[in-house]
């Protein structure tokens with residue numbers, strides 16, 4: 405049996421008196437895309453932030469079978485997990501290329517240049533805008549750059565926090581095309597989305613969060629056919 409790349413057990417995240425995530429248990433199989441769905445404030449970003457280690461949590465997180473307790477964010481990234489945060493946090497005054505280089509600061513110059521070329525193949529728009537300042541990119545281009553930057557280290561588990569947020573339908577299509585291309589290369593993904601239908605179309609398995617707890621889970625295809633979810637999330 406293949407063991408999960410990510411195994412989360414009874415994970416809780418609290419901020420003062422707000423219990424953002426309550427005793428959540430979930431897993432990601434190697435090479436699969438797992439969607440996390442749920443409305444505003446359900447705790448989705450808190451979950452991802454806890455997994456990468458930028459907010460504290462209780463419970464257990466195993467990455468490739470190893471506990472992440474006491475492992476700082478930087479080491480988690482070095483070990484192969486990365487997060488593209490909801491706010492896409494780019495360095496606005498730096499060029500597209502320099503933003504990518506920062507994502508690959510662990511690589512030597514030659515390896516980084518090679519990787520930037522590969523990322524340019526995946527996102528032709530970034531190749532075209534290599535010298536443009538990040539602050540002047542469109543929303544869609546920024547999302548591509550944030551994803552490209554996370555991919556510099558060739559992660560085993562890519563976590564995406566609402567990659568379609570604020571983007572026009574045609575650009576959302578492009579973002580999901582890239583997700584499918586990454587899936588075809590074997591990258592495992594944890595995909596947080598409010599755009600449930602689009603997420604379920606690329607995912608293998610999904611969890612639905614409601615006020616901090618997982619209330620439904622199942623294969624993506626079963627969820628797409630579930631009339632209750634249809635009413636609640638798929639519109």
Ligand SMILES: Nc1ncnc2c1ncn2[C@@H]1O[C@H](COP(=O)(O)OP(=O)(O)OP(=O)(O)O)[C@@H](O)[C@H]1O
Pocket residue numbers: 419422423424442443444445446447448449450451490598
């Ligand atoms: N740093 C913080 N301090 C206090 N409360 C927080 C903090 N971050 C998040 N929360 C609260 O935790 C709850 C979950 O927030 P979270 O951002 O995880 O939800 P979400 O599912 O990602 O929502 P959205 O879809 O709007 O991004 C919310 O009630 C939010 O107000």
Ligand SMILES: [Mg+2]
Pocket residue numbers: 448449450490565
């Ligand atoms: Mg969020």
